[in-house]
Amino acid sequence: MPGAQTKPASSWAKQVGLFYVQAVLIAFLGAALLYYQISQATPTDPSAIELSTARFAMHVDYQTKPPAHLENAPVVPLPHRIDDKLRGPGGFYWYELDFTVLPDSRIETVYIPRFAMNAEVYLNGERIGYYGPMTGEYAERNWNRPQIVNLGGRLLRTGKNTLAIQVRAFPDYLAGLSTIWLGSDENLREAYRARYEVQVTSVYLSTAFVLGAGIVLTVLIGMGKTRNGLLMLLAATCFLWGIRNLAFLTTVPPFEHGLWIQITQGGLLVFASVIVLLILLYCRVPKHRLEWKIWGAYTLSFPVLLMINENWALRLVGYYGILGLCMYSWNVIQLMRYGNSKQSLAPHAFGFGLLCYMALSVSDLLFLAGILPFDGYFLNQYLGIAMFLAMSYFLIERYSNMLAESDSFNDTLQSRLLQREAELAQQYQRMQKIDEDKVKMAERQRLMADMHDGLGAHLVAAIHHLQSSNFNRKNTLNLLESGLRDLQLTIDSLEPIEQDLTTLLGAFRYRIADNMRSAGIRLHWVIDENIPPIPYLDARNCLHVLRIVQEIFINILKHANASEVSLHVSRGLKYVGVQIQDNGVGFIIERSQNGKGLKNLKQRANALGGTIDIHSEAGQGSRFLLKLPLDI
Numbered sequence: 064m065p066g067a068q069t070k071p072a073s074s075w076a077k078q079v080g081l082f083y084v085q086a087v088l089i090a091f092l093g094a095a096l097l098y099y100q101i102s103q104a105t106p107t108d109p110s111a112i113e114l115s116t117a118r119f120a121m122h123v124d125y126q127t128k129p130p131a132h133l134e135n136a137p138v139v140p141l142p143h144r145i146d147d148k149l150r151g152p153g154g155f156y157w158y159e160l161d162f163t164v165l166p167d168s169r170i171e172t173v174y175i176p177r178f179a180m181n182a183e184v185y186l187n188g189e190r191i192g193y194y195g196p197m198t199g200e201y202a203e204r205n206w207n208r209p210q211i212v213n214l215g216g217r218l219l220r221t222g223k224n225t226l227a228i229q230v231r232a233f234p235d236y237l238a239g240l241s242t243i244w245l246g247s248d249e250n251l252r253e254a255y256r257a258r259y260e261v262q263v264t265s266v267y268l269s270t271a272f273v274l275g276a277g278i279v280l281t282v283l284i285g286m287g288k289t290r291n292g293l294l295m296l297l298a299a300t301c302f303l304w305g306i307r308n309l310a311f312l313t314t315v316p317p318f319e320h321g322l323w324i325q326i327t328q329g330g331l332l333v334f335a336s337v338i339v340l341l342i343l344l345y346c347r348v349p350k351h352r353l354e355w356k357i358w359g360a361y362t363l364s365f366p367v368l369l370m371i372n373e374n375w376a377l378r379l380v381g382y383y384g385i386l387g388l389c390m391y392s393w394n395v396i397q398l399m400r401y402g403n404s405k406q407s408l409a410p411h412a413f414g415f416g417l418l419c420y421m422a423l424s425v426s427d428l429l430f431l432a433g434i435l436p437f438d439g440y441f442l443n444q445y446l447g448i449a450m451f452l453a454m455s456y457f458l459i460e461r462y463s464n465m466l467a468e469s470d471s472f473n474d475t476l477q478s479r480l481l482q483r484e485a486e487l488a489q490q491y492q493r494m495q496k497i498d499e500d501k502v503k504m505a506e507r508q509r510l511m512a513d514m515h516d517g518l519g520a521h522l523v524a525a526i527h528h529l530q531s532s533n534f535n536r537k538n539t540l541n542l543l544e545s546g547l548r549d550l551q552l553t554i555d556s557l558e559p560i561e562q563d564l565t566t567l568l569g570a571f572r573y574r575i576a577d578n579m580r581s582a583g584i585r586l587h588w589v590i591d592e593n594i595p596p597i598p599y600l601d602a603r604n605c606l607h608v609l610r611i612v613q614e615i616f617i618n619i620l621k622h623a624n625a626s627e628v629s630l631h632v633s634r635g636l637k638y639v640g641v642q643i644q645d646n647g648v649g650f651i652i653e654r655s656q657n658g659k660g661l662k663n664l665k666q667r668a669n670a671l672g673g674t675i676d677i678h679s680e681a682g683q684g685s686r687f688l689l690k691l692p693l694d695i
Contacts, residue, residue, distance in 0.1 A: 075403070075406050078408070079402075079403070079408070079411060082408050082411055082412075083411070083415070086412070086415045090415075090419060093445075097261070097442075097445070100257055100260060100261050100265075101257075101261055101440065103253070103254065103257035104176070104209075104254050104255075104257040104258035104261060105254060106174065106244050106246055106250050106251055106253075106254045107250065107253075107254075108246050108247060108250035108251075110168060110169065110246060110247070111244055111245065111246030111247070111250060111251065112162055112170070112244065112245040112246060113242055113243075113244055114141065114160045114162060114226070114242065114243040114244070114245065115140060115141050115242055116138050116139070116140055116141060116160070117138065117139060117141055117143070117158040117159060117160045117240070117243075118133050118134070118136040118137065118138055118139075118157075118158070118159040118160075119136055119137060119138070119139040119143065119156070119157070119158055119159075120132065120133055120136040120137075120156070120157050121154055121155070121156050121157075122154065122155045122156070122157065123154055123155070124155065125155055125197050125198050125229075125231075126155065126157070126229065128185070128188060129157060129159060129185055129188060129225075129227035129229075130157065133157055133159040133227065134159075136157075136159065139158075141158075141240060141241065141242045141243065142177075142239065142240065142241040142242055142436045142437035142438040143158070143239050143240050143437065144238070144239040144433050144437045145230070145232050145238035145239045145240075146232065146235070146236065146237060146238045146239070147433070148378075148381075148431070148432055148433055149235055149236065149237065149378050149381070149431060150235055150378075151232060151234060151235060151236070151238060152234055153232050153233045153234035153235075153236070153238075154231075154232060155197070155229060155230070155231055155232075156229070156230045156231075156232060156238070157227060157228070157229050157230075158227065158228045158230070158240050159225060159226070159227045159228075160225070160226045160227075160228075160243060161223060161224070161225055161226075162223075162224055162226065162245055163222060163223055163224070164219060164220065164221050164222065164224055165221070166221055169246065169247040170214065170219065170245050170246065170247075171213065171214055171246070171247055171248045171251075172211055172212065172213055172214060172245070172246065172247070172248045172251045172252065173186075173192075173211070173212040173214060173226065173243065173244070173245055173251075174209070174210075174211050174243070174244040174245075174246070174251040174252075174254060174255055175209065175210045175211070175212070175228070175240075175241065175243060175244075176209050176241040176242065176244075176258055176438045177206070177207070177209065177239075177240075177241040177437065177438050178194075178205070178206070178210070178228065178230050178239070178240050178241065179205075179206035179230070179232065179236070179237045179238045179239055180195065180203075180204060180205065180206050180230075180231055180232060180233055180236065180237075180238065181194050181195030181196065181197060181203055181205050181230070181231045182194050182195070182205070182210075182228055182229060182230045182231070182240075183197060183228070183229045184210075184212050184226070184227075184228050185226070185227040185228070185229070186214055186215075186218045186219065186224065186225075186226055186227075187218050187219075187220070187224055187225055188225070188227075189218050191212055191213075191214065191215065191218065192210065192212040194210055195231070195314075197229070197231050200319055200320060203314050203315055204310075204313060204314050204315075204316060204323075205314060206237060207262050207263070207311050207441065208259070208262065208263060208314070209255050209258040209259055209262060210255075211251060211252060211255040213248065214245075226243065226245075228240060228243075233320060235378070236324075237431070239437040240437070241436075241437055241438030242438055261440060262311075262440065262441075263311075263312070265444075265445065266308060266311045266312060266444045266445075267312065269308070269444055269445055269446070270304070270305055270308045270312065270444075273301045273304050273305060274301060274302070274305045276301050277298045277300075277301025277302050277305070280294055280297055280298035280301065281298050284298065292344065293341065293344060293345055296337055296340060296341040296344070297341065299337055300334060300337050300338055300341065303330050303331075303333055303334035303337060304334055304446070306326070306327065306330035306334075307327060307328075307330045307331040307334055308444055309326075309327055309330075310323075310324075310327035310328070311441070311444050328379070328380050331380060332379070332380065332383055335383070335384075335387045336358070336361060336362045338391075338394075338417075339358050339361070339387075339390055339391075339394060340358060340362075342394045342397060342398060342413070342417075343355060343358060345398075345401070345410070345413070346397045346398060346400075346401040346410070347401070348397065354390075354393070354397075357390065358390070361383070361386060361387075361390070380431075381428055381431050381432065384424055384427075384428050385428065387424075388421055388424060388425070391417055391420070391421050392421070394414075394417060395414045395417050395418055395421075398410040398411065398413050398414035398417070399411060399414050402414070419446070420443075420446045423442040423443045423445060423446055424443050426441075426442045426443070427441050427442060427443040562596040562597050562598055562599075562600040563596060563600075564594060564597055564600060564608070564632065564639060564641075564691070565590050565594055565632065567600070567605055567608060567609065568590070568608075568612065568630070568632065568641070571609055571612055571613070572586075572588060572630075575613075575616055578616075578620060579616075579620075579628070582620050583626065584619070584620070584625055584626060584627065584628055585626065585627045585628070586627075586628055586629075586630070587627065587628070587629035587630070588629075588630050589629065589630070589631040589632070590631075590632040591632060591633045591634060593634055594632055594633075594634055594639060595634070595639070595693065597639060597691055597693065598694075599671075599672070604670075604671055607667045607668075607670050607671050608641075608671065608689075608691070610663075610667060611664055611667050611668065611675070611689055612630075612641070612643065612689075614660060614663060614664055615643050615664070615687050616628070616643070618660060619643075619645050619647060619685075622647075622648075622650070623645050623647025623648060623649075623684070623685065624647050624648050625645035625646050625647030625648075625684065626646060627645065627646050628643065628644070628645045628646075629642075629643070629644050629645075630642070630643050631644075635690070637692060637693055637694070638673065638690040638691055638692050638693060639690075639691045639693065640688055640689065640690050640691075641688070641689040641691070642686065642687065642688045642689075643686070643687045643689075644684065644685070644686040644687070645684050645685055646684045647684050647685065648681065648682060648684075649679045649680050649681050649682055649683050649684050649685050650679050650681070650685065651679075651680075651681060652677060652678075652679055661677065664677075664687075668689060668690075671691060672691075672692050673689065673690045673691045673692055674689075674690050675687060675688065675689050675690070676688040676690070
């Protein structure tokens, strides 16, 4: 794993040893549970009768009743295998068994652990059980399902009774009959249920485990964040194993018998091939190695052979199974080596699961070869549980590694973020200081410009006036007062009024009030209650407003000859209006258009983004309306 720390050799050896101890214990526990379940499939009632021999005969055609010559047919031991290592002509086979019923015995039920493929059961010449069609090419598949038949009181008689079983066998396919049990219904039904759970129910569970894992992997792959070739192959093995197990689960196949064999057994061979491919990719075996060439030859050969003759399907599974076991043995070694090199237990989990699969496969191969008795068990289907556990371990370790990598990445990212945050804080402080310096410099320049244009201009004019030959004390005093007013306006514009127009005008009222009283002018000051803040009312714009208002009031003091002046601040839809009105002599606007005063008022209003409306008539006073927009 990238970024993982290598553990000391002794620590890693202990970890691997502990893993294998736990894995072996789990395997032994599973084997013990299986052995216990199998032991329950044998009737425990001492009065139960085990029929272990039968008269045996073959017929080419289907018979509706046991043939009479069965009485002289040769005797064979049960369990009995009809085919010879999956070689046989097929056809119809009869087994006839005699048993004696005593007056006090409870012989109620016949328990048949296995027959292949389909069968009919007769008691004293009358059919009492029927499992699958006995004729036609489209066959049900009852070969791996135990059966139990109620004898009934009508046909069963005290003394000698004859039980006959007709078995239909297909060419080159598993065929035969297991030991037969007679006894009480409750005892044999208990054994039947135990065998059914081993041969059928557990296969459903095993298949469900694997298909469930395949569905989970498919969902993860479909999410896009975990799309990985190995996970895709792992999901494919799950679904292929499900197809293979259809041979055990399906009694009524959707296809003709031969094609169904090719599909299910072909799925098993493809599963074996994909498993080897998965291991080669997982262990990162170089493409030039011999393992890839063996896998290629193995994979390319069996589809052709399967298509040559459908009756070879099961035998091919046996042949390729032996070759697959050889490849799997080497794969286990590769997985262990890879796990040790990466110090990861996931390859060891795969390897141990593969060992379990090999052990189960050996048992099944011995069964197909006829070395194990016909009433034995196919164990390979239980691989689903081992596969599920191995895949669960793989996914858990993968998830744990992802979490560890995520934690490590988060720690690294957090460290980098803290470092970057410190750098940004320092940079922000530097930028803030630069901005503050720029603001201070701009404010100094503005103050210098304002003082130069206002106070400075008035002082220079006053000096020149004092130096001139026609010095006039009153004019000089007016110049100095104008300079003082400009200085006051500049100071008022620097007050932290926070965009508050009413406060700004209140400061101006305080400055102008004495002049108005000295001139005998009554001042009416009205400000509405709903005046909002004006966002752009900074120091520069405050000065523009004050100078507009000052210019209007100075003109009223000098020229209007008014007795009353009103200032009204109100709110319009999109602006705040400042209206100044007097009752003086007024003036003719057309004559004053070229004057410097009105131009200054309009220029300052434009600088604020607003407008100023001027209305005046001779003898009717003057009205000025400054409109300050609320949003610019």
